[in-house]
Amino acid sequence: MTSRKRGRRAKARRRRLPLRYLMPVLVLAALMAMLMLRGYVHSEILADHRIAPSTYNDQVPEAIRKGKPVIDVRGGKINTVGVPDDRVVLTFDDGPDPEWTPKVLDVLKKHDARGVFFVTGTMTSRHPELVQRMVDEGHEIGLHTFNHPDLALQSTGRIDWELSQNQLALAGAANVRTSLFRPPYSSFAHAFDNRNWPVTEYIGGHGYLTVVNNTDSQDWKRPGVDEIVRRSMPEPGKGAIVLMHDSGGDRSQTVAALDRMLPDLKAKGYEFTNLTQALDMPSAHTPVSGLDLWKGKAWILLVQAAEHLTTVLAAGLAVIGFLVITRFGLMLVLSFLHARKVRRRGFRWGPPITEPVSVLVPAYNEAKCIENTVRSLMDSDHPVEVLVIDDGSTDGTARIVEDLRLPGVRVVRQLNAGKPAALNRGIANARHDLIVMMDGDTVFEPSTVRELVQPFGDPKVGAVAGNAKVGNRDSLIGAWQHIEYVMGFNLDRRMYDLLRCMPTIPGAVGAFRRSALQRVGGMSEDTLAEDTDITMAMHRDGWHVVYAENARAWTEAPESVQQLWSQRYRWSYGTMQAIWKHRRALVERGPSGRFGRVGLPLVSLFMVLGPLLAPLIDVFLLYGLVFGPTGKTVTAWLGVLAIQLACAAYAFRLDREKMVPLISLPLQQILYRQLMYVVLLQSWITALTGGRLRWQKLRRTGVVGSAPGGGPRPVDPAAPADRRPVT
Known part of the structure; x- marks a missing residue:
């Protein structure tokens, strides 16, 4: 071997040496990144009430303050829609939860009822199989942001990120996108103020229907099964969008209330459908394919790997x-x-x-x-x-x-x-x-x-x-x-x-x-x-x-x-x-x-x-x-x-x-x-x-x-x- 070749090989070895020393650092960094990912998708969901105090509502159009719970501002036009008479749309926020969402789905299946689940990206990433079950059983999915912040306090960049990450998780979990959205900490249409109305306009400009409610069960307060049933009842003969929760805490009262009220309302002639069926609109779901699908699958895979790795690391x-x-x-x-x-x-x-x-x-x-x-x-x-x-x-x-x-x-x-x-x-x-x-x-x-x-x-x-x-x-x-x-x-x-x-x-x-x-x-x-x-x-x-x-x-x-x-x-x-x-x-x-x-x-x-x-x-x-x-x-x-x-x-x-x-x-x-x-x-x-x-x-x-x-x-x-x- 010539001295020139030996010199080239020696230089090559010297170039490889830093990688050998960096490998343990990279392994530790990867473990830390996976743990941070796990921590991020385990961010805590807070009680469903406004974090920030209310502001004036003089900039909110009267058509919104006095309108219906489904808000459509797509194309720059303001339109609100309500659920037809004798129909009830059950909506569930903050899930899916590994303990309570399956029980809610079991009750809905038992009574042949459909509903809308407004899921967070964090919970979807952690429990994609539950989101897939929702879609398979005919329920509708809506976005509830990725990790449940008060969007009235966020920049437009953060709002875009919350929506895109929520859609990414949904694509990875169930191969669909959705056009339905519910802001965290929302309630009735008349509660819009000068701080959160611009958010609704901005999100509507991106092609989303914003869905609030006109019947609040307040089940997050855990007031008792009887009280949840009473608050969830629509006005006689009228349609309603009922706000409930399948995550964020103990939802045993919600499950029991559902099992009681569904047969009672059905006996009175009410139907329980998803939102787009009730409004006679095209489905909110759009199939995802190509790169977007693979990106979603990769995201879910990473989160699941982080979940399992964290279990091992905790042990x-x-x-x-x-x-x-x-x-x-x-x-x-x-x-x-x-x-x-x-x-x-x-x-x-x-x-x-x-x-x-x-x-x-x-x-x-x-x-x-x-x-x-x-x-x-x-x-x-x-x-x-x-x-x-x-x-x-x-x-x-x-x-x-x-x-x-x-x-x-x-x-x-x-x-x-x-x-x-x-x-x-x-x-x-x-x-x-x-x-x-x-x-x-x-x-x-x-x-x-x-x-x-x-x-x-x-x-x-x-x-x-x-x-x-x-x-x-x-x-x-x-x-x-x-x-x-x-x-x-x-x-x-x-x-x-x-x-x-x-x-x-x-x-x-x-x-x-x-x-x-x-x-x-x-x-x-x-x-x-x-x-x-x-x-x-x-x-x-x-x-x-x-x-x-x-x-x-x-x-x-x-x-x-x-x-x-x-x-x-x-x-x-x-x-x-x-x-x-x-x-x-x-x-x-x-x-x-x-x-x-x-x-x-x-x-x-x-x-x-x-x-x-x-x-x-x-x-x-x-x-x-x-x-x-x-x-x-x-x-x-x-x-x-x-x-x-x-x-x-x-x-x-x-x-x-x-x-x-x-x-x-x-x-x-x-x-x-x-x-x-x-x-x-x-x-x-x-x-x-x-x-x-x-x-x-x-x-x-x-x-x-x-x-x-x-x-x-x-x-x-x-x-x-x-x-x-x-x-």
Whole structure:
């Protein structure tokens, strides 16, 4: 392949890269859009009375104020029409409702009656099958706007939108358009005023018949069946348009009143027809075809998808709520028990461990950090040999260590083969039975190695996890990671320690028995999270894995969003790989089966499924802020935040950390947590699509150094680090 072709392919890969990163964002945006759509079509229908106070009516033509309930201003002419004698047109507003509309239709069918249903677009979109039933059973459909606003308060653009969206929903539900319209909050013709009459003129100019009423049941007030029947009765022998409702609340009285009045009026010679039949006019329905039909069908499909998706998301919210409460509850209780256990006076894991330890430092282009790392080990109060395994560095990492000429420090060189291979090379060259592993950007306190190996006094312990802490916490993103390390990682490790299912020994600070490593085959290259992989292998082999809280290591956390994304993407994807690799533990016996049926479910729920569903908390917060109930939504979100704050404060107290960084916890939940959501979602997408992820090396600055007495201190940065990935 020529260099030109390679260059073109490299450019093509770079062009594709943003789409891969954008995919999780697009998925979350799509979910949010569907939820917003669902919220929009669930807008509340208010009681059927005017929201705005009445105004003067001197601009309303007298022919309207003293006219009939069917108003025709098409073509610029004003004409009003009433229903002929001995005919009743039953009209129903605000539907269709999934509970009451079928009951109303059943009563009408029982008594062979027809009516007119003035439907809203929101309810039509949600229950298209009911609108189709209305048409199939011979009823007439009229528009009642899309989401029931007072049109007298709206612009002409909003009025056009309400009508067109209402027609779109009707086309998608029943393949028809209609020429009938009833304004929300309308009543009698004489009630028109200077504010709503221009709306009627405007809508009439678009070809609609406006239908009000001359007999109002006022069933929305629920005055009782007898009163509804009384108010719905036409004058003897006269025709009437009766206003009723099949939605907007409990309509049991309406259904009962219909069942009583229909046979009574029929016995008196009344007919119950739809409007155009009563007026001997062409049908109000026009078939829809072509693009308009497909647009309507697509709209209904989207709304139905949003309805079903919201049901799934609501179930997911219930799951994540349970997981959050359960996890925080377990963390608080078990962390307390763990601290009480290891901090009680006289507690010992077993006989003190004083034998020398081999410390392995795999390094690839760690020129900025390696001197600080090695010198911190030289300050150790426990005897150590240090092996720096240079994994094909190109920045002189190995030479820097050799030039230090420190006693007990050896450099092992190899061609670039990756971190697991470097660690296995170190294990083969180590002289001692206890092996500590750390990263090339990490700094140990003088007591770290001693504290880390004391649990090996218990012969059942095969590996020990230390307490990794963020050294570069001065920036906002560093402070957020500091909170995450203290709260999320270390409280988790205390909990998993007592449950005997520690999922991960951090690569920055961990210790192993050589015999335990040999029994499980050493470090594996099967996953991108070799630390999680080896920890699970230890459990399955029957070893105990414990947490040493005083074995503190100061590590350099990513300082940019891009680096943080790369690191967490690798962690998340690697954890999924490790879970999948050790899935057979679910059905095995002995220690492996115990870990499989206790550890794997907990890790899957709390580290994979829980974080994946956690965005629903914030998604439904936005939903509640827009569509309500706002107060309850904000209270629930603040309640979850309060629980997290309590856990974080307790974690900081256990780690003897200052509480000041917790001031930024609410902002962390709003911003930083969203990034973690997207990273995990991208990991899921990669896993489900069978993608492969290369191990990415983070850019280091060397800001974490050793200080007398332990702890981090800033150091001057050196030249830019090589950012070539380990392959």
